[in-house]
Amino acid sequence: xxxxxxxxxxxxxxxxxxxxxxxxxxxxxxxxxxxxxxxxxxxxxxxxxxxxxxxxxxxxxxxxxxxxxxxxxxxxxxxxxxxxxxxxxxxxxxxxxxxxxxxxxxxxxxxxxxxxxxxxxxxxxxxxxxxxxxxxxxxxxxxxxxxxxxxxxxxxxxxxxxxxxxxx
Amino acid sequence: xxxxxxxxxxxxxxxxxxxxxxxxxxxxxxxxxxxxxxxxxxxxxxxxxxxxxxxxxxxxxxxxxxxxxxxxxxxxxxxxxxxxxxxxxxxxxxxxxxxxxxxxxxxxxxxxxxxxxxxxxxxxxxxxxxxxxxxxxxxxxxxxxxxxxxxxxxxxxxxxxxxxxxxx
DNA sequence: CCAGCCTGTGTTATATAGTAACCGAACCAG
DNA sequence: CTGGTTCGGTTACTATATAACACAGGCTGG
Ligand SMILES: [Zn+2]
Ligand SMILES: [Zn+2]
Ligand SMILES: [Zn+2]
Ligand SMILES: [Zn+2]
Numbered sequence: 333x334x335x336x337x338x339x340x341x342x343x344x345x346x347x348x349x350x351x352x353x354x355x356x357x358x359x360x361x362x363x364x365x366x367x368x369x370x371x372x373x374x375x376x377x378x379x380x381x382x383x384x385x386x387x388x389x390x391x392x393x394x395x396x397x398x399x400x401x402x403x404x405x406x407x408x409x410x411x412x413x414x415x416x417x418x419x420x421x422x423x424x425x426x427x428x429x430x431x432x433x434x435x436x437x438x439x440x441x442x443x444x445x446x447x448x449x450x451x452x453x454x455x456x457x458x459x460x461x462x463x464x465x466x467x468x469x470x471x472x473x474x475x476x477x478x479x480x481x482x483x484x485x486x487x488x489x490x491x492x493x494x495x496x497x498x499x500x
Numbered sequence: 501x502x503x504x505x506x507x508x509x510x511x512x513x514x515x516x517x518x519x520x521x522x523x524x525x526x527x528x529x530x531x532x533x534x535x536x537x538x539x540x541x542x543x544x545x546x547x548x549x550x551x552x553x554x555x556x557x558x559x560x561x562x563x564x565x566x567x568x569x570x571x572x573x574x575x576x577x578x579x580x581x582x583x584x585x586x587x588x589x590x591x592x593x594x595x596x597x598x599x600x601x602x603x604x605x606x607x608x609x610x611x612x613x614x615x616x617x618x619x620x621x622x623x624x625x626x627x628x629x630x631x632x633x634x635x636x637x638x639x640x641x642x643x644x645x646x647x648x649x650x651x652x653x654x655x656x657x658x659x660x661x662x663x664x665x666x667x668x
Numbered sequence: 669c670c671a672g673c674c675t676g677t678g679t680t681a682t683a684t685a686g687t688a689a690c691c692g693a694a695c696c697a698g
Numbered sequence: 699c700t701g702g703t704t705c706g707g708t709t710a711c712t713a714t715a716t717a718a719c720a721c722a723g724g725c726t727g728g
Binding site: 384385386401402405424 | 713714715716717
C-alpha cells in the first residue's frame with residue numbers, strides 16, 4: 333500500500349506465485365483448475381482493484397471470444413468455492429484472496445475483512461482474528477452459530493488520508 | 501415460511517411505535533416523511549424478513565398502482581439516509597433499523613451487525629460495540645480511517661439450532 | 669465396443685437489481 | 699406572478715445474475 337493503490341506495490345511475480353499456489357491447492361483438493369478457470373483467476377489477480385463479473389467478462393472475451401455471462405459466473409463460483417477469490421458484496425465485485433497466495437496456509441473459509449477506500453477505491457483484505465472473535469462472541473450471546481461472515485468497511489486509506497490536507 | 505422466525509415475537513404495535521418514532525425523528529431533522537416514504541417504511545417494518553426492492557414494489561402497487569422502480573428506490577434512499585432502514589448487502593434487501601424504533605436513541609449511522617440464519621432466513625440486527633472497536637483497531641493498525649461498516653454473518657439462529665437434532 | 673453417466677463448457681434467453689433523464693405538480697420566497 | 703426547490707410519475711435503460719438446454723470429452727461397467 334502507500335505507493336499508489338491497493339496492491340500496486342506487489343512484486344509482479346506475485347501473480348505467477350498465486351497461480352502456482354492455486355494449482356497446488358486444487359490438486360490436493362481433487363478439483364480441476366481448468367484453462368478457463370485459470371484464465372479468470374489470472375484476470376482477477378492482475379487487477380489492482382475488485383472487478384465486476386461483466387468487467388471480467390469483457391477482458392475474458394479477448395482470450396475467449398465466445399464467452400458469455402455463465403462462462404465467467406461458473407468460473408467465479410468455482411474459485412469462490414475453493415477459497416481462491418472473495419466477493420466484495422458492497423461492490424458486487426471479486427478479488428483474489430490474499431491468503432491463497434501462499435500454498436501453505438489453508439485459506440479455505442479463513443476469516444477476512446475488507447477495507448475499502450472510498451476515495452481511491454483501493455481494497456485491501458485483512459484477516460483480523462480479534463474481529464472474528466468479537467463477532468463470534470456477540471453471536472453466541474444470542475445463541476447464533478456463526479458460519480461465513482461478510483465484513484466490509486468503507487473509509488479512507490492511509491495514502492489518501494495523507495494526501496489530502498483537508499478535513500482536520 | 502411457517503409462522504416466521506426472528507422477530508415473530510415482537511409486539512404487533514411495534515410497527516406503529518416505530519412509525520411514530522420515525523416521524524418524530526424526521527421532524528427534528530427537518531426531513532419530510534411523506535406519504536410515499538411512510539408507506540414504504542411501513543412495508544419494510546411489517547415484513548418479518550428483509551425485503552428486496554422489487555418485492556416492496558409489488559406490495560406498494562396495491563396502494564399506489566402507478567409505482568415503478570424509481571418510486572421505491574427513491575423512498576429507500578431517503579429512509580437509508582435518515583437511518584430508518586438498513587440494506588443487507590448479502591441479500592440485496594432492506595430491513596427496518598432496530599434502533600430507530602426508539603425515538604430517544606440517535607440511530608443515525610450507529611454501528612450495527614446482521615445475523616442471518618441460512619436455515620429460516622431470520623435476520624436480526626445487533627449493535628455490538630466490541631465488534632466495532634475491534635474493527636476500528638484493526639483498521640487503524642494499517643492507517644485506515646473507518647467510515648461505514650458492513651458486517652453480515654451467515655449462520656444458524658438459536659431456534660433452528662434447537663429444532664434440528666442433527667449435527668451433534 | 670457401446671451405452672450411460674459425469675464434468676465442463678457453449679449458447680440462448682430471461683430474471684433480478686438499480687439508474688438516468690425528463691416531466692409536471694405542489695409549495696414557498698421574493 | 700415569477701422563479702427556485704422538493705417530490706413523485708413515467709419511460710427507458712444499464713447492470714448483475716441465473717435458468718435451461720445442448721454438446722463434447724472422459725470415464726465405467728456391460
Ligand atoms: Zn482471503
Ligand atoms: Zn485511498
Ligand atoms: Zn440499525
Ligand atoms: Zn433460523
